[in-house]
Amino acid sequence: MENCPYCNLTADPEQQIIFETETCAYIQKLSEQKVLEGSGLIVPKRHAVDVFSLTSAEWQDTQELLLKAKAYLDERYDHEGYTVGWNTGEVGGQSIPHAHLHVIPRFSNEPLAGKGIRYWIKQKENQRSTLSTKL
Incomplete structure (x- = not known):
């Protein structure tokens, strides 16, 4: 796709x-990442919507790259x-x-x-639990 930043990976210097x-x-x-230091993306070279x-x-290569990325990041950062x-999808947060x-x-x-991925779900569950206890 012509305007897709992940279809033309070398367009962004x-x-x-x-x-x-x-x-x-x-x-x-390449620029310093002030938030989420060291983060990266694995993208298919073919335009796959989701x-x-x-x-x-692509699944097999994604797994291979994920393991390589982990080893790469483990060498460079002192993360825990x-x-x-x-x-996936706009409602799922895909921009x-x-x-x-x-x-x-x-x-x-x-x-x-x-906090992890389920943090916001847990927040909602805790709010519902608190409300039902008050009723």
Whole structure:
């Protein structure tokens, strides 16, 4: 796709391909990341709208790149965990309609440390629980 930033990975001079396979690439921004330091994305080279449209080869290459990215990040950062995930569809938080897997090292001194992907769901569950107890 002509205007898709992930279909033309070399168009953005701040974006660097760290690793690639035949079907996918692991990329990071070169500029200093003030939030989510060390984070990157695994993207299929083919324009796949979301995770559900990946081919078997893209799934296999995504796994290979995820393990390479982990080893790469483990060597460079003193982090204590990871958040790894797909956002799918606008309502699911996907802002660019090209499949991309977020690979984010997490640090104990960041504001949302320990919250994880289910943090917001747990917040809602706790609010509902508190309301039903008050009734």
